[in-house]
Amino acid sequence: MFGFMRVIYNEQMADLANLLGEMAGLAGSAMERATQSLLQADLLLAEQVITESDRIAEMNTLAEEKAFALLALQAPVAGDLRQVVSAIQIVADVNRMGALALHVAKVARRRHPNHALPESVNGYFAEMGRIAVNMGAAAKEVLETRDPERAAQLNEDDEAMDDLHRHLFTLLMDREWKYGVAAAVDVTLLGRYYERFADHAVEIGRRVVFLVTGVLPPDADVESETI
Amino acid sequence: MFGFMRVIYNEQMADLANLLGEMAGLAGSAMERATQSLLQADLLLAEQVITESDRIAEMNTLAEEKAFALLALQAPVAGDLRQVVSAIQIVADVNRMGALALHVAKVARRRHPNHALPESVNGYFAEMGRIAVNMGAAAKEVLETRDPERAAQLNEDDEAMDDLHRHLFTLLMDREWKYGVAAAVDVTLLGRYYERFADHAVEIGRRVVFLVTGVLPPDADVESETI
Numbered sequence: 001m002f003g004f005m006r007v008i009y010n011e012q013m014a015d016l017a018n019l020l021g022e023m024a025g026l027a028g029s030a031m032e033r034a035t036q037s038l039l040q041a042d043l044l045l046a047e048q049v050i051t052e053s054d055r056i057a058e059m060n061t062l063a064e065e066k067a068f069a070l071l072a073l074q075a076p077v078a079g080d081l082r083q084v085v086s087a088i089q090i091v092a093d094v095n096r097m098g099a100l101a102l103h104v105a106k107v108a109r110r111r112h113p114n115h116a117l118p119e120s121v122n123g124y125f126a127e128m129g130r131i132a133v134n135m136g137a138a139a140k141e142v143l144e145t146r147d148p149e150r151a152a153q154l155n156e157d158d159e160a161m162d163d164l165h166r167h168l169f170t171l172l173m174d175r176e177w178k179y180g181v182a183a184a185v186d187v188t189l190l191g192r193y194y195e196r197f198a199d200h201a202v203e204i205g206r207r208v209v210f211l212v213t214g215v216l217p218p219d220a221d222v223e224s225e226t227i
Numbered sequence: 228m229f230g231f232m233r234v235i236y237n238e239q240m241a242d243l244a245n246l247l248g249e250m251a252g253l254a255g256s257a258m259e260r261a262t263q264s265l266l267q268a269d270l271l272l273a274e275q276v277i278t279e280s281d282r283i284a285e286m287n288t289l290a291e292e293k294a295f296a297l298l299a300l301q302a303p304v305a306g307d308l309r310q311v312v313s314a315i316q317i318v319a320d321v322n323r324m325g326a327l328a329l330h331v332a333k334v335a336r337r338r339h340p341n342h343a344l345p346e347s348v349n350g351y352f353a354e355m356g357r358i359a360v361n362m363g364a365a366a367k368e369v370l371e372t373r374d375p376e377r378a379a380q381l382n383e384d385d386e387a388m389d390d391l392h393r394h395l396f397t398l399l400m401d402r403e404w405k406y407g408v409a410a411a412v413d414v415t416l417l418g419r420y421y422e423r424f425a426d427h428a429v430e431i432g433r434r435v436v437f438l439v440t441g442v443l444p445p446d447a448d449v450e451s452e453t454i
Contacts, residue, residue, distance in 0.1 A: 068312055075302045085295055088315050173409050182400050184408045188415045
């Protein structure tokens with residue numbers, strides 16, 4: 001591809017990468033507000049996350065269409081083709097991150113006016129929320145800058161998430177847990193939503209590392225065993 | 228694309244579709260054995276599922292490579308291109324189905340020599356397992372035959388799964404639940420693994436319907452709200 005076609009390709013690819021970055025940013029911001037709605041039993045905030053989740057779904061469709069158009073009209077090869085294929089794979093991950101933020105908001109709404117979480121685990125979820133939001137922002141940055149070091153660093157963020165998740169399950173399994181089964185079920189599912197959100201961010205990082213270096217990092221830690 | 232190129236394309240595409248079908252078949256058979264290992268606290272069977280899960284992961288990489296090679300060497304357009312792009316999306320779903328079967332087997336292994344499940348929920352999991360295995364087989368069939376009616380029918384199978392999942396949560400949330408928090412946590416996660424397995428099979432069905440009819444069915448039910 002030379003000249004004019006090349007210019008068009010570069011523009012369209014940058015456009016697609018920015019759209020993916022924007023989706024990751026929205027997923028992160030949705031998780032931020034979902035976490036607030038959970039911690040504060042804030043129904044309006046939960047409703048807002050739920051309403052706005054349509055937007056990520058629409059962007060998902062748009063991103064898939066853009067990737068398809070790029071393949072159809074530009075017939076990219078080699079590294080260019082690799083970029084578009086990666087974009088198709090990444091769009092599924094960012095879409096899923098948005099869905100997981102939505103799940104958190106729905107739990108907050110379902111339990112309102114009660115708090116879904118026993119107060120003693122608020123700190124865990126505040127911290128898991130903080131890490132998730134950071135990872136969403138990092139995924140956005142990585143999609144836009146293609147910085148392989150920042151991408152690889154997502155693994156470390158994920159280790160912090162896994163540690164918290166493990167501690168949370170230790171609490172749940174402890175005979176001292178005194179909040180009953182219903183709260184334990186909510187905490188179990190919510191913990192899993194945060195963990196999976198982080199896993200998808202790691203997966204985006206892996207894809208970007210592969211794009212830049214040609215080597216796909218091992219996914220041994222993508223889904224760690226918590227309990 | 229005409230003549231010789233066309234023949235090669237058709238062969239390679241059929242090869243890729245069969246590989247995806249084979250992966251779906253393996254995921255279904257892994258879920259079958261994982262469910263047995265769970266119900267019977269059968270450690271050897273659980274270990275077997277865990278050992279063989281590498282195979283689905285290897286096929287995942289192979290399928291991604293085949294799809295990439297098809298795009299790179301054949302530069303398909305229109306409907307042909309749509310097929311390859313769908314294959315790239317579907318491979319993520321079948322891979323995930325394999326991972327979820329693996330999770331079930333790991334819970335069985337973790338709780339051995341105990342049973343992970345209280346006896347009173349065995350019936351639920353036997354039935355969820357049966358539906359999951361059917362859906363894996365249906366996904367395989369749909370990938371191989373591209374029958375849009377069978378594909379759409381996956382939605383009905385999923386409704387049966389959702390019903391069971393909902394009943395399971397009613398049991399968990401009931402004050403009569405007498406098996407403690409640790410068992411409730413296991414049942415919560417296991418229930419989610421089966422439900423997500425079914426969701427991915429539905430997603431494969433949607434993609435195939437789209438391929439054949441050009442219309443992507445709504446995904447409203449892809450992740451139903453259980454609790």
